[in-house]
Amino acid sequence: MTDDFVPRRAIEDDPVDAPDAATTGVPTPGVPATGVPGTAGKRTERPHPLTPFIRGWVVLLAAIIAFGREFVSFDPNRRLPPVPWIVLGVAGVALIAAVAGYITWRFTRFVIDSEELRIETGALFRRSTRVAFDKVQSIDVVQPLAARLFGLAELQIDVGSHERFKVRYLSLARAYALRDYLLARARGSQAELAETARSTSVLTDLNEADEVLIKVPPQTLLLAAVTSHEFWGIVLGGVALAVAGLATGQWWLLLAAAVPTISGLFGFVTRRVTGQFNYTLSRRAHGLRISRGLTSLTSQSLPARRIQAVQLSQSPVWRRLGLYRIDIEVIGWGAVTEDEDKSGVSSILLPAGTMEQVQVALAAIWPRVDFTTVPLEGAPKRARWLHPFSQPFLRWGHDDQLVVSRHGWLVRRWQLVPLARVQSVRIEQGPVSRRLRLADLAFDTAGGHIDVHASGLDAGPLSARQTELLQLVRHHVGPDVSDPVVPDAPTEPPADPQTEGPDALRADQADETISSTE
């Protein structure tokens, strides 16, 4: 098993005999620094020595779960191999994983100091990545269960490319210290790493310095989960199967329906509740942060300027309860994760909350707009032919900063996109719409997982409206929607893309600063 790989060395005192250090011209550990104040000498750092053990453990757990599933979904026709074999197989898998983990750990080094952020990985194919401090977009500290048991955490660095750099595992305090330091550097301030390391004495995800904006208690998550449309979808599927069983007189279908339905419901609710457990949206000097999770703890920073679009959604029962969920589209984050359990970055801004909390969350990311004050207009009556159920609910509108579109029938959706994030505006019309003199308006944003559109609009004046919208897209002056409203000091310098240098004007890069989220 993995016990062979219990750490034998401390992090810093690694002997120089390692072939990797000799062959690659990488600064060898222990070589004294050339005048870097505040640090104990320039040195490369290794992840925590327990790392390979934890990685082996994760694989072991996965193997056990996989075999467990086989046992649970017991099929009388298939014979399982004898138990010792299974144990042997699991142990073998874990051993291989541990060896691989050890090698990975052995050859992973990183430097985070006042000069550089560099990560070196790979045993056979050596790779050294250096990241410019000001290109760091957001940093997440993720603790899967196994790592959490040992007080370790994974540092995920998002630089806006598709790849997220991961450093795993570090002690939690170290991970938080590095996170705070890197976020401070990303904002352009010259923070002292050592200092932040000392001040961060964190046992929980939250620091006393944080301003807590929203907390979602577990009972709200539970309530939201059992009243969500996904939950009732699973129930309906089971009921349909059961009815089919009753109708055909095949009683075994009842059992066949009940087992997966109940386990599906249980899985769904636990995923929602544990994944978003203790959800907290907080604000600190470096920006917004979301921390959540019961078994695995995630603390992700939220780069407000990179948020392209927002979608509020409301399941049918949530209307009675006054609950909403907010998803966000962040450039570079990839798909909108529907899976709440996924530790790591998630596109959920608010798993379930009241309208007040929705407004707090939106004010946190876009302090300069208020979607409730945007004047909306309804869809013409004839849109009922195309949108029979949702027509009374269809609304869209915009002010000079924000486009709001409301649609949906069972699940109601509000889509918000600032005009400053709109890439292009498109009018679309199919054959049926043409008969009805209707058309849709689509707003393309970077990323494109939230498809912002307004349906069932009167086609006549639409091209004039399109031109009007484009005027607003182009001629928006003044601060960005994500800029804070009242800067406490008049010396407010954060990068205003209107006035910054050419770099800030590059459309693909201009959102790089997260400075505006302070």
Next chain:
Amino acid sequence: MTDPFTPDADWQRLPQRYVSARRLDAVVSNVVLTLVVVLIVGFTAGWSWALWAGLAGVAWTVWRVLRAGRWVRAFGYAERDEDLLITSGLWNKRLTAIPYGRMLSVNVESGPIDRAWGLAQVQLVTASMQSAGNIPGLAQADAAQLRDRLIAAGEAQALPL
């Protein structure tokens, strides 16, 4: 014309010879696709089904060839002061407006069929994957000029993301 898809602007149409290129393109791509489908259906479901699949493929090809002329005439683009308008489609009409400042890059592409007619396609790339700014079937010289004009306009009016 009071069509909301062609508002007042200086609309540029595609050259007539693009119709031929589009027809050939439709024939080639459809024939390949139909053959593949026919073979798959033939080997899995039987050759009588494959006959129907082949007929459907032929009908679809004829349809595309016939529609190519109207499609090309319906396509248009207009370079306004600050944005590019593209109108297209017969059944599913769309009018896309892309501000020059949002363009990241402009590509000029031309495949073998396009080249046989001396044509090229101009493709606008924005940060969004959906804002499909494609202008097919331009004369190659026009395409290069359009690209340069678009890039110049984009650099002059760059917008922050």
